[in-house]
Amino acid sequence: MSAHAPSSSPVFFDAVVIGAGAAGLFCAAQAGQRGLKVLLIDHAEKVAEKIRISGGGRCNFTNRDLDVRAPHKHFVGQNPQFCRSALSRFTPADFIALMDKHGIAHHEKHKGQLFADRSAEDIIAMLLAECAAGQVQRWQPCRVKKIEILASSPNEESAASYQIDTDRGPVNATSLVIATGGLSIPKIGASDFGYRLAQQFNLPLVERTPGLVPMTFDGDAWQPYAQLAGLALPVEISTGSKKERMAFNEDLLFTHRGLSGPAVLQISSYWKPGTPLFINLAPEVDFEAELLAAKQRSRKLIANELTQWLPARLADAWVQQDAAWQRPIAEASDKALIALAQKFSRWEITPTGTEGYKKAEVTLGGVDTKVLSQQTMECKNQSGLYFIGEVVDITGWLGGYNFQWAWASAAACAQAL
Numbered sequence: 098m099s100a101h102a103p104s105s106s107p108v109f110f111d112a113v114v115i116g117a118g119a120a121g122l123f124c125a126a127q128a129g130q131r132g133l134k135v136l137l138i139d140h141a142e143k144v145a146e147k148i149r150i151s152g153g154g155r156c157n158f159t160n161r162d163l164d165v166r167a168p169h170k171h172f173v174g175q176n177p178q179f180c181r182s183a184l185s186r187f188t189p190a191d192f193i194a195l196m197d198k199h200g201i202a203h204h205e206k207h208k209g210q211l212f213a214d215r216s217a218e219d220i221i222a223m224l225l226a227e228c229a230a231g232q233v234q235r236w237q238p239c240r241v242k243k244i245e246i247l248a249s250s251p252n253e254e255s256a257a258s259y260q261i262d263t264d265r266g267p268v269n270a271t272s273l274v275i276a277t278g279g280l281s282i283p284k285i286g287a288s289d290f291g292y293r294l295a296q297q298f299n300l301p302l303v304e305r306t307p308g309l310v311p312m313t314f315d316g317d318a319w320q321p322y323a324q325l326a327g328l329a330l331p332v333e334i335s336t337g338s339k340k341e342r343m344a345f346n347e348d349l350l351f352t353h354r355g356l357s358g359p360a361v362l363q364i365s366s367y368w369k370p371g372t373p374l375f376i377n378l379a380p381e382v383d384f385e386a387e388l389l390a391a392k393q394r395s396r397k398l399i400a401n402e403l404t405q406w407l408p409a410r411l412a413d414a415w416v417q418q419d420a421a422w423q424r425p426i427a428e429a430s431d432k433a434l435i436a437l438a439q440k441f442s443r444w445e446i447t448p449t450g451t452e453g454y455k456k457a458e459v460t461l462g463g464v465d466t467k468v469l470s471q472q473t474m475e476c477k478n479q480s481g482l483y484f485i486g487e488v489v490d491i492t493g494w495l496g497g498y499n500f501q502w503a504w505a506s507a508a509a510c511a512q513a514l
């Protein structure tokens with residue numbers, strides 16, 4: 098959109114939505130189609146960059162397995178039940194129906210995950226077409242400099258509550274929707290705007306940390322595994338004490354600096370610094386029984402024997418860790434084989450940290466749901482101010498859940514504006 102000369106007298110809108118990402122675009126479109134005069138503002142050059150890069154360029158836009166009656170199964174936050182109302186009123190089937198209406202072909206991959214057949218660009222084009230249908234005005238790139246509450250004046254022709262000072266001039270609005278997302282991938286427009294605005298209005302924030310993020314390990318401790326970079330295999334990964342244990346059966350990927358892949362991204366949203374991860378490298382195999390049985394019948398080296406269940410590179414790297422494992426299996430002690438089996442089925446390793454917001458898919462934490470209405474996303478103590486999408490303390494699992502939260506919270510808000 099071309100730059101506008103700033104005007105000095107405020108333009109009035111029923112609603113101003115800040116952040117033209119997944120939640121902001123959808124909310125603006127729905128509100129516009131209800132007949133409201135809507136302005137959508139974003140500071141980035143390009144619209145919806147996160148949709149564009151998501152799902153390997155095909156956008157995993159929702160998940161068919163979402164259980165709206167039990168949001169805690171797929172969402173993290175201080176109160177995952179908060180998202181139940183919005184998710185049950187705008188479901189994956191509703192978004193699929195919108196895709197179908199726009200003729201965007203899609204397919205299911207793994208565990209209910211739905212992707213566009215052609216490109217994430219089709220979904221962006223669909224959201225822009227929905228905005229056009231609602232006559233939404235979009236100012237982008239446009240910087241928001243200041244937001245103030247307007248003193249109510251009975252003589253005013255409009256019911257404006259907020260003045261938004263932008264580098265294209267001032268805007269007055271009855272409702273203000275904050276859809277500025279989280280902190281991940283700062284180079285494509287992520288900012289802490291939503292959190293700073295929450296602080297301006299004295300709204301509590303839940304501590305923010307990177308989620309769905311690769312994990313890193315101490316250089317020396319990682320040395321034996323660094324040679325495995327690029328290797329992927331299905332594992333069971335878990336973390337947490339017995340009472341609050343979380344586990345995922347997904348693919349693990351070794352990297353030069355640590356571990357990644359869906360298994361690690363998922364568990365990262367539950368991991369607490371200083372605590373270990375437990376990884377079963379072949380969850381289908383009873384290693385202790387298999388190795389002790391193989392000892393009776395095989396003359397092979399242990400590493401060779403292991404290749405019936407594990408990639409050869411992994412088997413080689415593992416046996417290098419103990420001289421007792423570098424011999425023919427027939428000559429190994431039962432004790433050594435049992436220790437090896439345990440190291441495969443319960444590999445315990447403590448990350449030193451994560452790759453941070455540069456690589457994280459989402460931000461855990463955000464605006465505390467305690468102060469928001471779960472029906473409308475409006476602040477309970479600040480009439481006309483709404484927070485939607487990732488800026489709220491609701492984070493989905495990998496697999497389309499974060500976009501579904503963006504669509505559903507946007508729809509709930511748009512109905513209430």
Ligand code: FDA
Pocket residue numbers: 115116117118119120121138139140141144145146147148150151152153156157158159239240241276277278279281282285286287288289290457458459485486487488496497498499500501503
């Ligand atoms: P989103 O980040 O989409 O939009 C926020 C908007 O606000 C941006 O356009 C930004 O420019 C704008 N903004 C920020 N600060 C501003 C300011 N100061 N002034 C004005 N505008 C401002 N999820 C999923 O369900 N399936 C998937 O396949 C993926 N894949 C994926 C891949 C990668 C690499 C990442 C980083 C993330 C994903 N996600 C995902 C997560 C998903 O992208 C994310 O949860 C949603 O985009 C959140 O939608 P929001 O609209 O809340 O924020």
